[in-house]
Amino acid sequence: MARSMHVRRPATLASLAAELGVSRTTVSNAYNRPDQLSPELRRRVLETARRLGYPGPDPVARSLRTRKAGAVGLLLTENLSYAFRDPAAIGFLEGLALACEDAGTGLLLVPANPEREDVAAVHRAGVDGFVVYSVPDDDPHLAAVLERPVPTVVCDQPDLDNVDRVGIDDQAAMHALAQHLISLGHRRVGVVCMRLARDRNDDFVTPERQQAAHFHVQRARLAGLAQAFASVGVEWATVPVAERFDHTMASGASAAAQVLERDPQITALICTSDILALGALGEVQRRGLRVPADITVTGFDGIREAEQAGLTTVRQPVLEKGRAAGKLLLDSAERTRPRAVTLSTELVLGATAASPRGTAEERWFGP
Amino acid sequence: MARSMHVRRPATLASLAAELGVSRTTVSNAYNRPDQLSPELRRRVLETARRLGYPGPDPVARSLRTRKAGAVGLLLTENLSYAFRDPAAIGFLEGLALACEDAGTGLLLVPANPEREDVAAVHRAGVDGFVVYSVPDDDPHLAAVLERPVPTVVCDQPDLDNVDRVGIDDQAAMHALAQHLISLGHRRVGVVCMRLARDRNDDFVTPERQQAAHFHVQRARLAGLAQAFASVGVEWATVPVAERFDHTMASGASAAAQVLERDPQITALICTSDILALGALGEVQRRGLRVPADITVTGFDGIREAEQAGLTTVRQPVLEKGRAAGKLLLDSAERTRPRAVTLSTELVLGATAASPRGTAEERWFGP
DNA sequence: TGAAGTGACCGTAACGGTTCAGAACCAATT
DNA sequence: AATTGGTTCTGAACCGTTACGGTCACTTCA
Known part of the structure; x- marks a missing residue:
């Protein structure tokens, strides 16, 4: 295959900069702050990027530097797939998805199998916060989530002090x-x-x-x-x-x-x-x-x-619960935590x- | 609040290592390769981690280093929330979730609103691959996905050369x-x-x-x-x-x-x-x-x-389609691409x- | 007794970006 | 001539890890 001939390592910001004879900063700016460089140079940068097959700044590296993942994690009681079988869970998901969409945030479904006590998936999740949906008080995944230094909102259960909650009476x-x-x-x-x-x-x-x-x-x-x-x-x-x-x-x-x-x-x-x-x-x-x-x-x-x-x-x-949970998590502006939203039935x-x-x-x- | 008194920067591998007087490598090994250090030292590391409130290695930094995100991205035709209203889409999601769960992989729902042509969410997604579900031939989000240097599987449409596909006739x-x-x-x-x-x-x-x-x-x-x-x-x-x-x-x-x-x-x-x-x-x-x-x-x-x-x-x-798409994406072992799976109706x-x-x-x- | 393991740990170099405080340059003002 | 301001670009630090190739002390065995 012609494809495998040039196994050149994928282009990076640095290689692009070298190719163009400019600094990495400038290339970065071409993507993130167009006003920081001349239109002509920006055009050249983007042009060269296309030519070299550079797909734009690596999201993970960017997340590391900016300390933002652009996604919220969702932890469920059940198997991931179960959530798509329970109408109430589906409604919740829809509401949560709505809130995430409004904020332009991704929604990461964390594969936390309740059978296995494998908490690694929680540790591996690159997210800016967690929504926890209806898990038992003593769920080890929940414990792992609470250890993470990111905001968390619990829906339904458990009802914890110090943690935001959305639910009903x-x-x-x-x-x-x-x-x-x-x-x-x-x-x-x-x-x-x-x-x-x-x-x-x-x-x-x-x-x-x-x-x-x-x-x-x-x-x-x-x-x-x-x-x-x-x-x-x-x-x-x-x-x-x-x-x-x-x-x-x-x-x-x-x-x-x-x-x-x-x-x-x-x-x-x-x-x-x-x-x-x-x-x-x-x-x-x-x-x-x-x-x-x-x-x-x-x-x-x-x-x-x-x-x-x-x-x-x-x-x-149910839909409102999802939406409220999402909003609560994403409106980190209000810092009067913990907050609690109780919806009516x-x-x-x-x-x-x-x-x-x-x-x-x-x-x-x-x- | 007592909480805000010590706004000490969150602990890192390095600060833990410093505290313990060992190298960062050793702390890393305590989490990832328990066999690489003595049980006694490992115990001390974990103990100190707990004391300092260190939540374990940062997932984003790890992803950057290992070049693995532990998640696959899902791109949909419609609003994220729509997917939870269409029974066929729900079935697909369930199948995909099943496959992800088996592999211990997260599933990131990418907020790609078809109204706006805002492709940024695709660029921001830290994932190891994409599943694209039923989008139009000329979808700009799809174009953005294909630029990313990660494997991609398309379900249903479009039918592209060079891209794995799952669908029916x-x-x-x-x-x-x-x-x-x-x-x-x-x-x-x-x-x-x-x-x-x-x-x-x-x-x-x-x-x-x-x-x-x-x-x-x-x-x-x-x-x-x-x-x-x-x-x-x-x-x-x-x-x-x-x-x-x-x-x-x-x-x-x-x-x-x-x-x-x-x-x-x-x-x-x-x-x-x-x-x-x-x-x-x-x-x-x-x-x-x-x-x-x-x-x-x-x-x-x-x-x-x-x-x-x-x-x-x-x-x-529908469920099989989701599962097949997930498997195809995650079984990157078989490198005979592009592959196509046509399920029967x-x-x-x-x-x-x-x-x-x-x-x-x-x-x-x-x- | 010397060679060859073995277990435990470490130093350095990435990984691929973003950010901030300037530098260099030029034109316009004082 | 010196100052000011604006635009455009750069250098270096930093984000928090893990991979890789060591070192070093301590057996083990012929």
Whole structure:
């Protein structure tokens, strides 16, 4: 190949300067400060660059000198690829991408596999800051991020002092949903929740595990439920709570089955995410139960698929969360840290919740 | 704040070395080659690093020295955020993320806004290679990427000599779909297609524009249709082809309306993407036409939403495309470039295509 | 006892830029 | 003639690492 004949090392600023008989500074200026040299010389520089195949200043070397990478890193709970399967995560990504785009900043997806504890990828990331999306309190990747001398914004979890955060009031939102169910007359309920810690537990959750949960969001949602139901005399410890490690519809279905087998008498199945709820919905119907006539099912998130299914749920502004996280990170002007943004949620009254047989009214006024 | 009291410059390899009274090399080795120094010294190095708040070797400086960034860049046709709204793009991203994750490589989303011709983001990207997803032939960002001295893989379009490519045979796939429609008896059809060039043209497409299209994929799909229909005597120039710049269901709907107004007699509406087809489907039904009894509608891509709608379409392996692109880029071992990967497609016979009233049989044999 | 390892560490030279304080030159003003 | 100001270009320092080719003391073995 003719190509491999002249394996001349790629041109650099210095070689260009030598070729032209000018200083490196001048070549650098030709790219970065056109006003610092005569148009004629600049033209010659660019011309020679083209001739020599010089692609312009090396981005890495520039980053080293300027101490700016022009990118923000994103750390996720899950596999990188998972993020593209979860509608809520996709919404978050879209919002974050929006903010980055506005700022002309790149978005680096850091390959932090939660299985392996390999933190090297975090150390290798050349970024000006990190956004951390929904990781457990004790995530080693998070620890590695916090060691890096760059600003960081956490979305959802964990809730750390000294670190900027964007999120919602999970406990209050779930409390509101619970109040709604309570007002409908539900007292005997079951719960399906997402993973509470980094270890897999596809089973019922003990009260201790609920309180010790390393995922702040799930802990808060359960606490919201517990608080609401306890206030109307429900013994929370007796409520079956099934946990699933994988966040899939299949998990929702199997968890629903597990709960229903433990207590077939429940009138409502409360799920801490829409994905789980959609799975539960399928399982419930597969068992011949009508929703909401025989049983109420609720979710959390407000994803499109939930809306289509008419799910009663809590809508949270996923896109806004991403955008807010990005803005917070990029507006490093405001130095009053740590800052916290709490976005509002909305109770979505779908068609999957209703009063249990023997309605609230009947309870109060008798048949 | 106590924090701002000691604004001591952040520790570096050198300052650590000085503190310890060893050489920089040794500190570097403590991180990168533990076998090159005694465990005891290594322990001391790491201990001192912790005490001084040294976060480990600076990734940018390391990248400069090793000439490795540990990330691949992704260049998209559209706004970054758009990628998270298009199911096909999401699938591609998932596949690409999968490949990157396997290799422990980061994925940098480059903010290349197609509106502005601002190529700086491409120059600023510290990456070991680029994946380019479906951009027009004359995209300035693509030109900037190709100038960079790093390997590049193009997915879908454009189809360049000297550059690795992953894609499908768009022309053949569309030809097969057309053959199917022809065998059903369709002769009078309309077409809805995606943007053919970087300039906005939300209108009918002239034959010249079809052939000069800067989007290779769309050009090929139209060519497949033209070829198939021409071979059964249809004058392709008379077929109404409506183009839309934005890739949304709303665009599909309006384009369908435009085509139907031009020629209400068409028996099939062929769309070059599922998104457009779903929009067209809505518009057609809004007009009181039954699908497929009154009119046939087809798509292209095979996204989940299309499957749910029972759309007759062509399924292409979007996730596989992403994965293949990533692998191609990362397996720089095989140096037999340029390489090309053409993945196979599948005709999906949904419920939106049928013989037109007055079927093929009736045409041949009479009533 | 001398040659040949071996393990632990170091010095120097890149890597490819950006930046800042001037130098050199020229024209215009005082 | 000296000063001022502006434009254009340069020299040297610096960014924080890692690669490479050593040195040096301490075994090991014939």
